[in-house]
Amino acid sequence: MSKKSRSKLWFLVHSWLALPIWFFVLIVCVTGTLAVVSQEIVWLANPEIRASKPSDDAEPLSYDQVINAIKRAEPLVIVQSIIRPDESHFALSVTLSYPDGRSVEVYVNPYTGAIQGISPAFDFKQFTRALHGWWLVPFTNGFSWGWYLVSALGLPLLASLITGLVVYKRFWKGFLRPTLRIRHGARIFWGDFHRLSGIWSIWFIAVISITGTWFLIQAILGDNQISISSEPIVPVIARENVPTSAPGVPAPMIALDDAIEIASQRIPGLETSFVFLPLNAYSHLQIGGRGWYPLMFQTAQINPYTGEVAVSHLLSNRSTLEFVTESMRPLHTGDFGGLWIKLIWAFFGLVLSMMVLSGLLIWTKRTALATLHALKRSHKAPRQAAAVAALQAEMTEGNQ
Amino acid sequence: MSKVAAATPSPLRAVWLKWRFHLNVLLLLVPLGFMPKYLADAALFRGDSGIGERVAGEVQVGPWSLTLAEFRNEGPRPDPAGPMKFFNAALCANCAEQVKATYLRIGKPRSLRAAGVIFFGTPYRMGALLPVPERTPADAELWVTMEGWDGTMHQGSIALSQASPATIAWLNKQGVKP
Numbered sequence: 001m002s003k004k005s006r007s008k009l010w011f012l013v014h015s016w017l018a019l020p021i022w023f024f025v026l027i028v029c030v031t032g033t034l035a036v037v038s039q040e041i042v043w044l045a046n047p048e049i050r051a052s053k054p055s056d057d058a059e060p061l062s063y064d065q066v067i068n069a070i071k072r073a074e075p076l077v078i079v080q081s082i083i084r085p086d087e088s089h090f091a092l093s094v095t096l097s098y099p100d101g102r103s104v105e106v107y108v109n110p111y112t113g114a115i116q117g118i119s120p121a122f123d124f125k126q127f128t129r130a131l132h133g134w135w136l137v138p139f140t141n142g143f144s145w146g147w148y149l150v151s152a153l154g155l156p157l158l159a160s161l162i163t164g165l166v167v168y169k170r171f172w173k174g175f176l177r178p179t180l181r182i183r184h185g186a187r188i189f190w191g192d193f194h195r196l197s198g199i200w201s202i203w204f205i206a207v208i209s210i211t212g213t214w215f216l217i218q219a220i221l222g223d224n225q226i227s228i229s230s231e232p233i234v235p236v237i238a239r240e241n242v243p244t245s246a247p248g249v250p251a252p253m254i255a256l257d258d259a260i261e262i263a264s265q266r267i268p269g270l271e272t273s274f275v276f277l278p279l280n281a282y283s284h285l286q287i288g289g290r291g292w293y294p295l296m297f298q299t300a301q302i303n304p305y306t307g308e309v310a311v312s313h314l315l316s317n318r319s320t321l322e323f324v325t326e327s328m329r330p331l332h333t334g335d336f337g338g339l340w341i342k343l344i345w346a347f348f349g350l351v352l353s354m355m356v357l358s359g360l361l362i363w364t365k366r367t368a369l370a371t372l373h374a375l376k377r378s379h380k381a382p383r384q385a386a387a388v389a390a391l392q393a394e395m396t397e398g399n400q
Numbered sequence: 401m402s403k404v405a406a407a408t409p410s411p412l413r414a415v416w417l418k419w420r421f422h423l424n425v426l427l428l429l430v431p432l433g434f435m436p437k438y439l440a441d442a443a444l445f446r447g448d449s450g451i452g453e454r455v456a457g458e459v460q461v462g463p464w465s466l467t468l469a470e471f472r473n474e475g476p477r478p479d480p481a482g483p484m485k486f487f488n489a490a491l492c493a494n495c496a497e498q499v500k501a502t503y504l505r506i507g508k509p510r511s512l513r514a515a516g517v518i519f520f521g522t523p524y525r526m527g528a529l530l531p532v533p534e535r536t537p538a539d540a541e542l543w544v545t546m547e548g549w550d551g552t553m554h555q556g557s558i559a560l561s562q563a564s565p566a567t568i569a570w571l572n573k574q575g576v577k578p
Contacts, residue, residue, distance in 0.1 A: 023425045078522045097522035101490055102447035121448055122439070135427075136434040138441065141478050146430070225480050236518075247550045248498045279520040281500045 007167065014163035017156045018356060019363055025157075026356045028150055031132035032208075033349030036334050036342055038125040043090065045124075048117030049107045051091045058111040063275055064257045066092065069113020083274040084110070087338055091116055143219035151219060154212030161205045164198055174199045187365045194358040197351045204348040211332035214325065230319055234301050234311050236282040243305060251281070253304040260287055262307040263300045267314065270298055278304050284311075291315045294336045295327040444471075451525050452488040456563045461546045462554025464495040466502065468544070468563060475570025476532040483534065485567055488527045489519060496523035503545040504528045506536055506560065512553050515545035532567060534574045536560070 018025050034041070043049050061069065067079050080095040080103065091107040094115075098104070105119040130136055137146025165171055180192045198205075221228070243251040260272050271289035278285050288299035293315055300312040318326065330336040334345025409417065443449045452469030459468050466489045476483035491499055503509075505516025519526040530542075541557045548554075561568045 020421050021424045021427075023422065024427045027428065078524065080522065097524045098447075099493075099524050100447075101451040101525045103522075103525050104446050121443060121446065123442065126442070127438075130438060131431055136431040136438045138434065138437055146434075242500075244551050245549045247548055247552065250497065250500070250549055280518060280526070282518065283520065 007169075010163050010166045014160060014167050015363060017160045017163065018359060021153075021156075022356060022360045025153060026353060026360075028132060028153060029349060029353040029356055031128055033346050033353060035125075035128040035132045036346045036349055038128045039085075039090070040339070040342065042124055046117070046120075049091050050116075051089055051110050053111055054109075060110045061113050062257045063260065063272075064255055066094070066108060066110070066113045067256065070094065070096070070108065070115060073113075073115055079277060081274065081276045082108075086273070086335075142223040147219055148216065151212055151215035154209045154214075154216055157205065158209035158213060161202065161209060165202070168195055168198070171195075171199050187362065190358040190361045190365070194355060194362060197355055197358075201348050201351050201355070204345075205352065207331055208352065211328045214328040215332070218325075218328075228319075228321060228325065230317055230322060231313050232311050234284060237284065237303055237305075237310070239282070241303070241305070242281055251305060253278075253285075254307050256285070259285055259302050259304065259307050263287060263302055263309055263312075266309050267298075267300060267312055270300060270312075270314070293323075295330045296323070447525055451490050454564075456558065459544050459556045459558045461544050461556035464499060464546055464554060465492045465556075466490060466544065466546075467492075468542075468558060470564050470566070471527060473566055475564075475566045475573075481531065483532050483570075485530045485532050485564060486527060487530055487563070488525065490525060491523040498548055499523070499546050500549045501547045502526065502528075503547075504530050505543045505545070506530070506532065506540050508541065508543050508555070508557070509545055512545065512547065515547075516543070532571075534571070536571055538568050538571055 063082055066082060070077065070079055074096070076099050078097040080097055083093040085091075085093065088110075092110050094106050094108045096104060096106050096115075105123075107116045107119070108114065109116055133147065133150060134144045135146035135150055137144040137149070139147075168174070174195060178196055180196055181188050245251045256275060256277075260275070264270055264272070269291055270287075271291070272287045273289035274287070276286040284301035285304040286299055286301050288297050290296070291298045291314065296315060296318070298312070298314045301310045302308065303310055334342050440449070444453065450469070451467065452471045454473040455467060455469045457468065458465050469488045469490075471486040471488045476485040487504060489502065491502070502519040503515035503517065504519065505514070509515045517528045517530055519528045521527055538561065540560045542560050542563045543555060543557045546554050546556075
């Protein structure tokens with residue numbers, strides 16, 4: 001195959017990768033962008049999720065103090081979990097079990113312990129994530145087919161990146177001489193825009209497509225019961241290790257703050273940003289947080305009666321493969337280093353959405369013309385000629 | 401290049417050529433169609449619509465009792481470990497402090513050690529994933545075992561047909577495997 005026809009082929013592949021599904025790709029990109037900053041959007045819309053300081057010198061409460069404050073306000077509720085969000089401007093996310101059978105997330109002020117509000121029935125954060133992640137298709141048996149549908153887009157996205165770089169010869173020159181011609185018509189503008197935003201988002205498209213493809217692999221592994229996890233299976237607390245007590249008197253558990261203190265002494269570097277209280281009398285208390293590597297969590301399962309650390313799952317326990325695979329999700333969502341990383345992810349998410357749109361516009365403007373010409377000449381000349389002419393114009397333009 | 405395209409296209413074909421690549425807009429019908437299901441599931445998980453899709457009734461267990469519900473009003477779901485049925489329950493108001501643990505099993509347990517699967521959760525809302533063998537007889541009983549903090553044990557039962565008619569329908573559909 002000649003060099004020219006080979007590059008033509010690359011170009012055709014690049015043009016066709018997203019085109020037949022452009023709208024689906026666009027919506028997945030837009031909802032993904034929204035999902036990155038969904039928590040921030042809720043923060044803007046709902047004052048109940050904000051962690052306002054009652055005074056300038058207010059100190060955050062300990063976990064036990066939070067539970068006590070909740071118990072004072074709502075004596076009958078049972079605290080199931082407390083999560084301290086990474087960013088200090090968010091209220092604590094606490095799951096409460098109410099006597100009427102509800103088990104809901106509430107927003108608790110980290111300085112006063114006041115329940116500021118109950119999460120609404122329509123959870124914007126969860127909804128955008130569900131829409132982006134699995135197209136709202138329910139999980140009934142293993143992964144939902146919506147999950148496969150969305151995560152499979154990782155492959156054409158990766159292919160678009162590679163073919164795009166092959167087609168855009170000497171693309172690195174675009175970094176030095178950025179071109180964005182505004183006064184030469186829409187077709188030229190969108191072409192320049194597509195190339196310029198493309199080269200500046202190489203890293204982002206690579207991250208999103210590779211991590212997206214990982215979600216596909218994850219589903220395939222999961223649905224075939226293949227596990228690569230080193231996470232230990234936690235046995236329940238043995239019957240003889242749970243103290244018996246008088247009828248109607250639950251066996252006393254140690255204070256939550258003490259349990260965290262014991263675990264922190266036993267496991268240096270274990271930071272606690274979430275606690276899950278025992279799920280029944282034979283279940284452990286789970287605490288966890290980020291370690292030195294911000295993309296992964298470390299956890300410890302603690303016997304709530306003695307404070308003994310039954311099982312821990314630390315960074316040092318992870319295999320090299322797990323460092324790669326467990327980093328995939330935070331790399332995809334940008335949820336690992338505070339607000340600025342989220343904003344960078346959201347910005348490039350928007351750019352990626354615009355690339356889908358500009359790709360479509362280029363295609364319609366070019367192909368609409370080519371089709372028009374072809375239809376006009378359909379009696380005289382083969383239609384291919386016009387399409388090929390348009391194609392050549394397109395390819396030379398990018399290489400100026 | 402098909403021969404049809406080369407000839408003067410019919411209006412229908414022109415519309416198809418113009419719009420074929422926008423047909424994927426129809427994929428938007430998928431999340432729109434699943435929206436009611438998504439919202440109903442969200443309410444079910446939060447407990448806004450009660451402890452389960454179908455409340456089976458009260459089960460008396462010695463001095464205590466619980467309200468048993470099917471989390472979903474459907475037959476067991478496939479699982480690598482065999483078909484599983486998820487039940488939810490809430491303890492009676494004055495036995496929440498009394499009961500240390502609650503277990504669920506098909507057929508009467510011989511001892512506390514064989515009491516079945518344990519419920520996870522709070523006394524207000526707890527769940528247990530019950531294995532349902534495909535050869536379970538349709539007249540089977542579901543046994544609830546409760547353990548007090550002092551070690552006392554009480555048992556009670558409910559007919560599987562009352563606890564989950566959908567599971568009976570599923571069993572009948574499976575037929576008895578040889």
